[in-house]
Amino acid sequence: MHRRQLPLEFYRHLFELEERPILIATGGGDILEATESSATLLGQSRKGLLRQSVREFFPSGEESLDNREGFWNGPGGKPLKYTCNPLENDGKIKYLIYQLEEVESVSVNSFFNEKEQEKKRDEAFEERSAFLANVSHEIRTPMNGIIGMTELVMQTSLNDEQREYLNIIKISADALLHIINDILDFSKMRSGKMTLEEIPFSPSKMIEEVEHFFRPQLESKGLRFEVEAQDLPAELLGDPLRIKQIFLNIIGNAMKFTSRGFVKVTTFLEERPGKRFFLISSVADSGIGIPREKQDELFQAFSQADTSTTRKYGGTGLGLAISSSLATMMGGALTVDSYPGDGTTFTFELELKCPEQPEKSSSSSHEITEAVNEEDWKDKAILIAEDNRVNRLLACRLLETKSCRIIEAANGREAYEAFITERPDLILMDMHMPEMDGFEAFTKIRDHEGASDRRPVPIIALTAMASGDDQDSIEKHGFNAYISKPFAPEEFFHKISRLF
Numbered sequence: 001m002h003r004r005q006l007p008l009e010f011y012r013h014l015f016e017l018e019e020r021p022i023l024i025a026t027g028g029g030d031i032l033e034a035t036e037s038s039a040t041l042l043g044q045s046r047k048g049l050l051r052q053s054v055r056e057f058f059p060s061g062e063e064s065l066d067n068r069e070g071f072w073n074g075p076g077g078k079p080l081k082y083t084c085n086p087l088e089n090d091g092k093i094k095y096l097i098y099q100l101e102e103v104e105s106v107s108v109n110s111f112f113n114e115k116e117q118e119k120k121r122d123e124a125f126e127e128r129s130a131f132l133a134n135v136s137h138e139i140r141t142p143m144n145g146i147i148g149m150t151e152l153v154m155q156t157s158l159n160d161e162q163r164e165y166l167n168i169i170k171i172s173a174d175a176l177l178h179i180i181n182d183i184l185d186f187s188k189m190r191s192g193k194m195t196l197e198e199i200p201f202s203p204s205k206m207i208e209e210v211e212h213f214f215r216p217q218l219e220s221k222g223l224r225f226e227v228e229a230q231d232l233p234a235e236l237l238g239d240p241l242r243i244k245q246i247f248l249n250i251i252g253n254a255m256k257f258t259s260r261g262f263v264k265v266t267t268f269l270e271e272r273p274g275k276r277f278f279l280i281s282s283v284a285d286s287g288i289g290i291p292r293e294k295q296d297e298l299f300q301a302f303s304q305a306d307t308s309t310t311r312k313y314g315g316t317g318l319g320l321a322i323s324s325s326l327a328t329m330m331g332g333a334l335t336v337d338s339y340p341g342d343g344t345t346f347t348f349e350l351e352l353k354c355p356e357q358p359e360k361s362s363s364s365s366h367e368i369t370e371a372v373n374e375e376d377w378k379d380k381a382i383l384i385a386e387d388n389r390v391n392r393l394l395a396c397r398l399l400e401t402k403s404c405r406i407i408e409a410a411n412g413r414e415a416y417e418a419f420i421t422e423r424p425d426l427i428l429m430d431m432h433m434p435e436m437d438g439f440e441a442f443t444k445i446r447d448h449e450g451a452s453d454r455r456p457v458p459i460i461a462l463t464a465m466a467s468g469d470d471q472d473s474i475e476k477h478g479f480n481a482y483i484s485k486p487f488a489p490e491e492f493f494h495k496i497s498r499l500f
Helices: 008-017 036-041 105-154 160-190 203-220 240-256 292-297 307-313 319-329 389-399 412-422 438-452 468-477 489-497
Strands: 022-026 031-034 069-073 079-089 092-102 199-201 224-230 236-238 262-272 276-285 333-338 344-352 380-385 404-409 426-430 459-463 481-484
Touching: 031 036, 036 092, 105 160, 105 389, 160 319, 199 203, 199 240, 203 224, 203 240, 203 262, 236 276, 236 344, 240 262, 240 276, 240 319, 240 344, 319 333, 319 344, 380 389, 380 412, 389 404, 389 489, 404 412, 412 426, 412 438, 426 438, 438 459, 438 468, 459 468, 468 481, 481 489
Parallel strands: 224 262, 380 404, 380 426, 426 459, 459 481
Antiparallel strands: 022 031, 022 092, 069 079, 079 092, 199 236, 262 276, 276 344, 333 344
16 A cells, blocks of 8 residues: 655645744755744744745855854844754755754854864864874885884894894884874874774784784893783784784883783684674783773873873873774774782773684784795886985895896986886885976876876885875875885885785
8 A cells, every 4th residue: 555645735734833943945045944933033924034045144145055053144133043954865955954043142252263263273283284294204214214224234244242233223213113103193093084904814923923023022121921822713804003003002011011020912812693703812911000090091192100100111101092092993992900019901802804614723823915926026127216315225125135127216207217118017106206206107107008008017105104195195096005114124025026
């Protein structure tokens, strides 16, 4: 049985019974219906309103019709606040529903003052974000040279004293980079620009890497380091970089505040109803502990349980705040259980996707990514477009370990000319270069390929900019991949080999 459509007069009668001051207009602002109370507030008759446009009641007559809120002129210039709800159809505004209310002039001033303050806050935030992005680029570019060249030198013949000094340089550089990354990550979270990947990774391999990173440092402090991984699947889907970041922040915290005893990491996978999988990990230590009344402050930015710890132990106070936010973004949480003088246990759980009937793997499993095949590099021509001489030298030295031909360019214009004459098999393109930047060079290369029916060459973006906007621009332009500076040799080779 079909439902009978009610006559239009029935809806108009319901509108007449509505006591709230409401009116309906077309997308262009022409008033279609109005309640008696709205007509009274506007000093009009109801029938008179139906022949008018809402534009006549705006103070300046120039406000946007679909502003969510604002003010109209009432009788005698008395302000009326409106709230607008646009109704769309096929992406176009078909109707505008306005609800009115009387306000005092002081409320109007407060409203506009608040809007002005909000605008200033937004502008200040954008300026700060732009400043941080620029600082990121200016710092990360030389950091890439410092860290990369240090690693290259450490692979040469050195005496024990030289190796010790270089190791100190590397540890110091890594610590500085960690602080820079914390500040940038916090800025991205505040602006809502933090994004997560969903790619396959081996949880066991990740824990191995974390263990290898911390074991020498913990043992040098005389601490016992215990790592347990129970029944982990061979593969999970998630953001391994951000998950590893949580591990590093929490274990680093445990190491910092523990002078004797142990640090223990326990990790397992738990399946819950509805085929939901949670990676759960706890990091326990025998350190100084945290008073109950201070624990709620731990996950706030720039916070530590005691301000004196900042001077004694160092740190920005951002690590736990970032880790807590990342856990929440992954559908989980980060919690703490601690008593002063009796150690601390941080526990985080992350909801991740797991393949059907996952295979179990031990903590000694290897990463499930394809190995770099040395034969793939043989006789390949790789063009490096990088204006920073040190970073260009670093990339060349890394590639010299492979059997490939290296072509150098100091800016985008030289890169484009080398692409035409040398016909490289792959291009590493820095984004910010003089004369012609990486984006313009990329566009010219793709335009030439399209006009000459030439097969597109894989182009990897090299960027020291860590903001989400920069990465979005790289992806939208169509680069095949990107490598963030400073980069590890393993990531450098892996990203390239995937495109051969």
